[in-house]
Amino acid sequence: MELAITRREQRHRRLTKKGRPVGISESEKTRVTAACQRFIDDVLKPKCLPAIRPTPFNYPIDIHGKWRGRSYSFIQRYRSGFPENLGEEFDSAFTRLDWIGHDRFDIQWHRHTGAWFRLYRAEPLAEALKIIEADGHLHPL
Numbered sequence: 001m002e003l004a005i006t007r008r009e010q011r012h013r014r015l016t017k018k019g020r021p022v023g024i025s026e027s028e029k030t031r032v033t034a035a036c037q038r039f040i041d042d043v044l045k046p047k048c049l050p051a052i053r054p055t056p057f058n059y060p061i062d063i064h065g066k067w068r069g070r071s072y073s074f075i076q077r078y079r080s081g082f083p084e085n086l087g088e089e090f091d092s093a094f095t096r097l098d099w100i101g102h103d104r105f106d107i108q109w110h111r112h113t114g115a116w117f118r119l120y121r122a123e124p125l126a127e128a129l130k131i132i133e134a135d136g137h138l139h140p141l
Contacts, residue, residue, distance in 0.1 A: 023070060024070055024099045028099075028102070028103075029067065032072060032097075032099075032125060033065070033067070033072070035125055035126075035129065036065045036072055036074070036097075036129070037065060039129045039132070039133075040063050040064065040065060040074070043129075043133050044063050044074070044139075044140070045063055047133075047139075048060075048063065048139055048140050049061075049062070049063055049076075049140075054079075054081055055081050056081045056082070057080075057081050057082065058078045058079070058080050058081065058082075058090075059078060059079060059081060060076050060077070060078055060140065061077050061078065061079045061089070062076070062077040063075070063076050063077070063140060064077065070098060070099040071096050071097065071098045071099070071108075072096065072097045072099070073093040073095070073096045073097075074093065074094055074095040074096070074132070074140075075091045075092065075093045075094070076091070076092050076093075076094055076140040076141075077089055077090070077091050078090055078091075078092060092110075092140075093110050094109075094110050094138070094139070094140045094141070095107065095108065095109060095110065095132055095138045095139075096108040096110065096116060097125075097128055098118075100122060101122075103124050103125055104122045104123065104124065105122075105123055105124075105125060105128045106118050106120065106121050106122065106123075107119055107120040107121075107123060107128055107131060107132065107138065109137050109138055119135070119137065119138070
């Protein structure tokens with residue numbers, strides 16, 4: 001449900017050139033982080049990373065989330081099994097929620113080219129998490 005914003009509040013809000021609010025509040029960021037962490041622990045890890053299986057190649061060891069500006073990224077951590085860099089770890093983002101307004105997010109898919117591609121627009125957080133769970137394109141590899 002959208003919160004009603006008075007005309008006075010609209011005049012005093014800082015907006016980008018596209019008319020979007022400038023940034024997410026700390027309280028909303030905390031709420032989103034908690035919901036996404038529950039989603040990672042309850043849905044993504046059991047479904048996409050039930051066990052860590054070392055291989056002679058790069059293999060996934062964890063899934064976590066991270067804020068960068070107005071975007072919350074879902075990230076898979078890998079460990080290298082190659083002899084020349086055995087045990088080195090690196091992160092690879094696979095899905096991103098871009099905050100566009102109160103409880104509204106664009107859902108982005110990370111392409112193999114390194115570019116982000118928006119698949120869903122202006123979804124509430126609860127619906128965005130359901131979409132990520134259901135859409136296989138938004139799962140880690």
